[in-house]
Every structure is written in C-alpha cells, then in structure tokens.
Amino acid sequence: xxxxxxxxxxxxxxxxxxxxxxxxxxxxxxxxxxxxxxxxxxxxxxxxxxxxxxxxxxxxxxxxxxxxxxxxxxxxxxxxxxxxxxxxxxxxxxxxxxxxxxxxxxxxxxxxxxxxxxxxxxxxxxxxxxxxxxxxxxxxxxxxxxxxxxxxxxxxxxxxxxxxxxxxxxxxxxxxxxxxxxxxxxxxxxxxxxxxxxxxxxxxxxxxxxx
Amino acid sequence: xxxxxxxxxxxxxxxxxxxxxxxxxxxxxxxxxxxxxxxxxxxxxxxxxxxxxxxxxxxxxxxxxxxxxxxxxxxxxxxxxxxxxxxxxxxxxxxxxxxxxxxxxxxxxxxxxxxxxxxxxxxxxxxxxxxxxxxxxxxxxxxxxxxxxxxxxxxxxxxxxxxxxxxxxxxxxxxxxxxxxxxxxxxxxxxxxxxxxxxxxxxxxxxxxxxxxxxxxxxxxxxxxxxxxxxxxxxxxxxxxxxxxxxxxxxxxxxxxxxxxxxxxxxxxxxxxxxxxxxxxxxxxxxxxxxxxxxxxxxxxxxxxxxxxxxxxxxxxxxxxxxxxxxxxxxxxxxxxxxxxxxxxxxxxxxxxxxxxxxxxxxxxxxxxxxxxxxxxxx
Numbered sequence: 001x002x003x004x005x006x007x008x009x010x011x012x013x014x015x016x017x018x019x020x021x022x023x024x025x026x027x028x029x030x031x032x033x034x035x036x037x038x039x040x041x042x043x044x045x046x047x048x049x050x051x052x053x054x055x056x057x058x059x060x061x062x063x064x065x066x067x068x069x070x071x072x073x074x075x076x077x078x079x080x081x082x083x084x085x086x087x088x089x090x091x092x093x094x095x096x097x098x099x100x101x102x103x104x105x106x107x108x109x110x111x112x113x114x115x116x117x118x119x120x121x122x123x124x125x126x127x128x129x130x131x132x133x134x135x136x137x138x139x140x141x142x143x144x145x146x147x148x149x150x151x152x153x154x155x156x157x158x159x160x161x162x163x164x165x166x167x168x169x170x171x172x173x174x175x176x177x178x179x180x181x182x183x184x185x186x187x188x189x190x191x192x193x194x195x196x197x198x199x200x201x202x203x204x205x206x207x208x209x210x211x
Numbered sequence: 212x213x214x215x216x217x218x219x220x221x222x223x224x225x226x227x228x229x230x231x232x233x234x235x236x237x238x239x240x241x242x243x244x245x246x247x248x249x250x251x252x253x254x255x256x257x258x259x260x261x262x263x264x265x266x267x268x269x270x271x272x273x274x275x276x277x278x279x280x281x282x283x284x285x286x287x288x289x290x291x292x293x294x295x296x297x298x299x300x301x302x303x304x305x306x307x308x309x310x311x312x313x314x315x316x317x318x319x320x321x322x323x324x325x326x327x328x329x330x331x332x333x334x335x336x337x338x339x340x341x342x343x344x345x346x347x348x349x350x351x352x353x354x355x356x357x358x359x360x361x362x363x364x365x366x367x368x369x370x371x372x373x374x375x376x377x378x379x380x381x382x383x384x385x386x387x388x389x390x391x392x393x394x395x396x397x398x399x400x401x402x403x404x405x406x407x408x409x410x411x412x413x414x415x416x417x418x419x420x421x422x423x424x425x426x427x428x429x430x431x432x433x434x435x436x437x438x439x440x441x442x443x444x445x446x447x448x449x450x451x452x453x454x455x456x457x458x459x460x461x462x463x464x465x466x467x468x469x470x471x472x473x474x475x476x477x478x479x480x481x482x483x484x485x486x487x488x489x490x491x492x493x494x495x496x497x498x499x500x501x502x503x504x505x506x507x508x509x510x511x512x513x514x515x516x517x518x519x520x521x522x523x524x525x526x527x528x529x530x531x532x533x534x535x536x537x538x539x540x541x542x543x544x545x546x547x548x549x550x551x552x553x554x555x556x557x558x559x560x561x562x563x564x565x566x567x568x569x570x571x572x573x574x575x576x577x578x579x580x581x582x583x584x585x586x587x588x589x590x
Contacts, residue, residue, distance in 0.1 A: 056555040056556055056557065056558075057555075057557075057572065057575075059553075059555060060555070060575050060576050060579050061579070062579075063523075063553065063576065063579030063580045063582070063583045064578075064579040064580075064582040064583050064586075065583060065586060066583040066584070066586035066587055067553075067583065068521075068551050068552060068553045069553045069554070069555065070542070070546075070552075070553065070554050071554055071555050071556050072554075080542070080543045080546045080547070081546055082546065082547050082549065085546075085549055
C-alpha cells in the first residue's frame with residue numbers, strides 16, 4: 001500500500017519536473033537510478049542528458065536513448081564535472097540521503113545554470129503529529145521508513161531550505177508543493193506550505209554568479 | 212531475441228605497402244610489404260556506415276567469432292559478444308576484427324619471412340607500437356571502403372588501440388568502447404611484462420630470436436604463467452583453488468607440481484606455447500609498455516580536446532592490472548572537455564579477465580550504448 005503511494009508520489013514529481021525543463025536543455029540528473037526520468041525527458045523534451053548514479057547496472061537503461069551515464073558516488077564529490085556545463089542539474093529525492101548536502105548543493109549550482117531540487121518536507125503536519133503525540137520518530141506515506149533503515153540521513157523542512165537559500169544567496173525561481181495529492185504553485189498563505197506540503201520542488205539558481 | 216552463432220568463417224588477408232612504399236613506423240623504421248589477416252561478420256550497409264572494428268588483446272587474434280571448420284572445438288575469442296542478436300549484433304552491424312602487426316596469427320610479425328633475406332625476421336623485425344598497429348588497421352579500413360567506423364571496441368591492449376584510433380583519426384570514429392584499459396600501461400604492468408620477456412630471452416632455446424619450430428617453450432610458458440596471475444583476482448584464486456592440493460591429501464615434501472593453482476598455471480603455460488610465438492610475445496608486450504597517451508598527445512585533458520567519438524568506458528571492480536582509477540582518469544579528462552562519455556564499473560570477482568568473462572552484463576551495456584549511438588542527430 002505505502003509503496004504504491006510512494007510510487008505515485010514519485011510519478012507526480014516526475015511529471016512536475018517534466019514541465020519545468022525546457023525543450024533541448026542540457027540536463028544532469030544526480031542519483032538518477034534507472035534513468036527513467038531522463039529517458040522521459042529525452043522523449044518529451046529532446047534534452048541532451050547525463051545520468052549519474054552509484055548503481056552502474058541500473059544506469060544501463062539510459063544508454064539506449066543516447067544518454068551519457070556515469071557511475072559515481074555523490075558523496076565523493078562532483079569535481080569531474082566542469083563549471084556551468086549543464087543548463088539544469090536535477091537532484092530529486094536525493095538531497096536527504098547524501099553525507100554532505102552543502103557540498104552537493106554547491107556543486108549543483110556550480111555545474112548547472114539552474115538546479116531542480118525535490119525533497120520531502122520533514123515538517124509536514126502528520127510527521128509533527130507523530131512526533132508530538134506518538135513520541136516516536138515520525139513516519140508518513142512519503143516517509144515510511146523506520147529510524148534504523150531509513151536512507152534519509154538529512155532531515156530538513158521547507159522553512160530550513162528557505163533559510164539556507166537566503167544565507168547562501170540562492171534565488172528560488174520556481175516553487176511547487178505537493179499537498180494532499182495535488183501540486184500547488186506558490187500558495188496563498190506561504191507559511192502553510194511548511195505545515196501542509198509532503199514534498200517541495202524548487203528551481204534554484206545562484207544569485208550573484210561571477211560569470 | 213535469438214542469439215546465434217555467426218557460423219563458419221574464413222579469414223581473409225589484405226596486403227599493402229610494397230618495398231617502395233612501405234608502412235612508416237613510429238620508430239622511424241619501415242615495414243613492407245605488410246599483410247593483415249582479418250575476419251568480418253555480418254554485412255555492410257549500402258554506405259558502409261555500420262562497420263564496427265574489434266581490437267584484440269595481447270594473446271588474442273582476428274578470430275573473434277564463429278568457427279573455421281565445423282569440427283573446431285573452440286569458437287572465436289569473443290563469440291559470446293558477436294553474432295546475430297548478440298551485443299555486436301551482426302544482423303545490424305558489419306563487424307571486423309584483424310590480427311595486429313607483430314602478431315603471429317597471419318599478420319606480418321617477427322615470424323614472417325623477411326623479404327630481404329628470405330628467412331624469418333626474428334629480431335630483425337622492427338619494434339612496432341600501438342600507433343603502428345592502428346596505422347596498419349587504418350589501411351585495412353580504407354581498403355574496405357569505410358569512411359567512418361560506427362564503433363570501435365576492445366579490452367586491455369584492445370582498448371589501447373581503441374583510444375589510439377579515436378585520437379589519431381577523430382573524424383573516422385563515431386563511438387569508442389574501451390574496456391579494462393588505460394591511458395598508459397602502469398609501472399606494475401610494465402614490471403610483469405619485463406619478467407615475462409626475461410623468461411623468454413633467458414631460455415637457451417630462444418637463441419637471440421633465431422629459432423625454428425617450437426623455440427623457447429619453457430620461457431614462453433613461464434611468461435604466460437606470470438601473465439595469467441595478473442589477469443585474475445586474489446579473491447578468485449582463493450575461491451577457485453584455495454590451498455587445495457592437486458591429487459593427494461598429504462604434502463609430498465618435494466618440488467613436484469602439488470597445489471591445484473600450480474597445476475592450473477602449468478597447464479595455462481604449456482597450452483599457450485601451442486598457440487603463440489615467443490618473439491611475438493616480446494614485440495607485443497613491448498608495444499604495450501610503450502603506450503602512453505600523454506607522451507604522444509600531451510596531458511589527458513589536452514589529448515582528448517579534439518576527439519569526436521562518443522566514448523564508453525567499462526572497468527571491473529577487482530581488476531588490479533588495469534584498475535578502475537585508470538579508466539576514471541580518462542573519463543574525467545573527457546568530461547572536462549564536455550565530450551560525450553559514459554562510464555560503468557562492473558562489479559566482478561574475475562579481475563582483469565572479467566572483460567572476457569562478464570558477458571551478460573557487458574552485453575546489456577554494449578547493446579544499449581550502440582543503440583544510443585544511432586540515436587544522435589547526424590553531424
């Protein structure tokens with residue numbers, strides 16, 4: 001049941017990312033898994049893309065559509081990729097599993113003109129309720145793991161992310177929130193997103209890039 | 212899809228470079244006439260744009276797939292990869308494999324007759340390089356009417372040729388598949404080659420390269436034994452042989468072949484002498500030792516600045532002869548130049564030999580990559 005729900009969630013954030021990437025862009029997907037998002041982007045948006053993942057045998061699925069694939073570990077850094085070599089660097093549902101998110105985010109904005117970032121909001125009300133009333137590490141349909149087997153080692157909220165962007169002078173170009181089962185653009189009442197959104201999806205760019 | 216054999220194959224030869232117009236070698240020497248022995252599988256398309264050149268490794272040859280006679284016990288060395296429905300799908304591609312010069316399977320090498328003396332060359336044969344091997348292949352590819360190779364693929368020393376091709380003739384190589392290879396042979400690998408060559412040249416039967424018939428069998432067998440150890444991983448040796456004794460349970464307290472691994476290496480060594488020439492072993496390992504992209508083309512990120520191919524690099528997790536880091540080094544240089552490059556490290560216990568053994572995984576990778584090459588817009 002939950003896994004179906006999670007599949008549906010990832011399905012919807014993929015659809016949303018598809019709408020955010022323009023035709024013919026150069027795209028790097030970090031933690032791309034089996035390249036299914038990139039494959040779709042090739043089909044729908046004729047992008048030129050590269051997929052990076054730690055699992056080489058999954059990457060094979062991207063080769064036939066003409067993608068470049070690169071087996072690599074995000075935790076070992078991305079210094080191989082030159083500055084501004086992609087239009088979009090996607091980091092979807094990956095930020096929360098890396099050891100050093102700050103280095104990864106720096107690299108995302110160094111390598112790409114724009115970053116597309118999707119992560120689960122750990123301040124969503126069901127999680128707060130779980131922690132407050134249940135007294136246990138929170139779970140939700142989007143975050144079904146136990147504390148001992150969760151891949152999510154970085155816990156952040158949408159508010160945390162805003163703070164980070166302000167501090168690092170990162171501009172948020174687009175924002176999308178998954179609330180209930182629907183994607184919502186910048187909502188009426190901004191503060192509610194941190195309470196309501198399961199997932200936040202952002203297109204970001206470095207404010208003052210020394211080009 | 213049905214994976215079939217290419218069936219019965221007859222090798223062909225191509226001769227070029229008359230005494231007046233010889234092949235100029237990197238050493239400054241000339242070689243001619245030159246003969247290249249090769250095989251082809253599948254059919255060329257109308258414009259000959261579907262050609263894939265396969266480059267063999269140290270002990271390989273042009274016989275990459277199929278059989279020569281219906282009674283052959285063994286198929287070509289990459290039969291699992293080349294054929295209808297296989298990775299190098301001969302229903303789609305025209306696959307070519309040629310024996311390198313310096314070799315002993317039909318292409319001109321130290322065992323060929325020296326036209327000046329009418330005797331076998333022996334050490335009169337000039338030292339050839341990977342670049343020279345590629346130069347000779349280039350003449351063959353021109354002869355076959357191919358303007359641009361759809362792909363070129365090889366592992367180990369075959370990978371050296373792939374890299375050399377893509378650097379020397381960037382406009383002729385549409386895609387390059389480089390398996391378990393490197394931009395230069397490592398010090399450690401040169402050291403092992405040196406031991407192998409010493410074993411040959413110190414065998415009295417070598418006779419300064421002037422031998423007829425079997426020649427320095429003992430030296431060549433030892434060279435192969437050393438080589439074979441470098442192709443396997445510690446893990447695999449442990450698993451496959453452990454400390455097992457070949458025939459008895461008790462220690463024999465003498466120096467006869469006793470451990471299973473000893474017996475295995477003895478067999479590998481002596482079997483090799485039946486199919487390989489000692490002088491060729493000297494020449495080809497020397498060519499490998501000399502290979503160094505940075506020496507010829509400068510630092511890697513400059514060397515790869517002008518290539519036109521899409522690259523696929525595959526390394527193997529337990530390969531210590533051509534370790535993963537050596538592939539990554541080239542991938543990094545290509546990324547830095549914004550070139551199309553893919554890199555996958557296959558998890559395998561088989562050491563360097565994995566490039567010949569992990570056929571299932573490699574098939575998925577290569578067939579995907581070759582399909583992807585066709586997806587790109589025409590230049």
